[in-house]
Amino acid sequence: MTANAEANTYYIVFHPNGGSGSMTTLTCKYDQTYTLPAMSFTYPSHPSKYLGWNTDANSYYATYAEKQQIRNLTSVNGYTFHFYAIWDYAPDLTCADRYFTLYEAQTGVITEAELLQTVTSTDREDGTTQIRVKNYTINTFKDLTASSVITITYTTTDSRNNTTEKQAKVTIVDTGTTKEGPMDFDGKKQYVRFIAADYYQKDYTFGGLEATSKWRSDVTYRNTLTAAMNNVKGEDGNWSHVVKSYEFSTEDIEQVKQYVSDNGIGNSIRE
Numbered sequence: 018m019t020a021n022a023e024a025n026t027y028y029i030v031f032h033p034n035g036g037s038g039s040m041t042t043l044t045c046k047y048d049q050t051y052t053l054p055a056m057s058f059t060y061p062s063h064p065s066k067y068l069g070w071n072t073d074a075n076s077y078y079a080t081y082a083e084k085q086q087i088r089n090l091t092s093v094n095g096y097t098f099h100f101y102a103i104w105d106y107a108p109d110l111t112c113a114d115r116y117f118t119l120y121e122a123q124t125g126v127i128t129e130a131e132l133l134q135t136v137t138s139t140d141r142e143d144g145t146t147q148i149r150v151k152n153y154t155i156n157t158f159k160d161l162t163a164s165s166v167i168t169i170t171y172t173t174t175d176s177r178n179n180t181t182e183k184q185a186k187v188t189i190v191d192t193g194t195t196k197e198g199p200m201d202f203d204g205k206k207q208y209v210r211f212i213a214a215d216y217y218q219k220d221y222t223f224g225g226l227e228a229t230s231k232w233r234s235d236v237t238y239r240n241t242l243t244a245a246m247n248n249v250k251g252e253d254g255n256w257s258h259v260v261k262s263y264e265f266s267t268e269d270i271e272q273v274k275q276y277v278s279d280n281g282i283g284n285s286i287r288e
């Protein structure tokens with residue numbers, strides 16, 4: 018037997034682990050110091066942050082950092098280590114556009130909590146993450162005086178400081194008559210609600226009707242809504258579903274124009 022005529026050799030093979038590309042295998046000799054190479058894989062298609070290396074492909078934590086110095090990881094001659102790139106996936110936000118009346122905006126219905134009802138976050142490592150509305154102030158909505166579309170930004174940050182932002186549109190409609198609208202049996206003001214064909218059958222959190230809505234549960238209401246949502250104009254120019262139609266004479270239109278010029282539209286001039 019000869020004693021250590023040649024130093025032991027071991028190898029480190031790098032794997033993209035969800036990313037792509039290839040990196041050169043590192044060949045190491047016993048009793049020598051090496052610097053791990055810079056990570057040069059292509060990132061995964063999901064927005065990610067690179068955390069470092071781990072010999073366990075399924076770990077969400079890195080045990081070796083990029084460019085870390087290593088020495089004598091093993092004394093076993095010919096041993097091969099497999100180093101997997103560890104990625105943190107950015108959280109995913111799912112949200113829906115929202116619709117409110119100007120009356121609701123002005124009376125403080127559009128709270129941050131209300132806007133958070135229609136957004137969800139999922140994160141591969143954390144499960145879920147806390148969401149906020151960026152730069153939220155209720156006065157953005159309370160101070161409105163006319164129909165508006167406001168873009169809000171939802172933002173969330175996971176435990177590895179990986180932030181995702183997503184925008185949604187909040188449409189505020191001045192329904193005009195709403196202020197004078199009748200009261201419900203419980204004394205609350207009745208609001209005019211808007212709902213679009215793309216949303217009315219979806220879950221409430223995705224812009225659809227509330228689970229307890231009469232428009233969902235009551236067969237007469239449901240059928241009326243379905244007919245309205247499937248309303249199409251035929252080749253004869255008639256709508257397939259008509260509840261009520263209004264006809265305006267030239268004189269009526271002139272009167273309306275005069276009224277608007279005197280008083281403004283939707284209470285914007287006269288309170």
Ligand SMILES: [Ca+2]
Nearest residue numbers: 106140142175
């Ligand atoms: Ca994450």
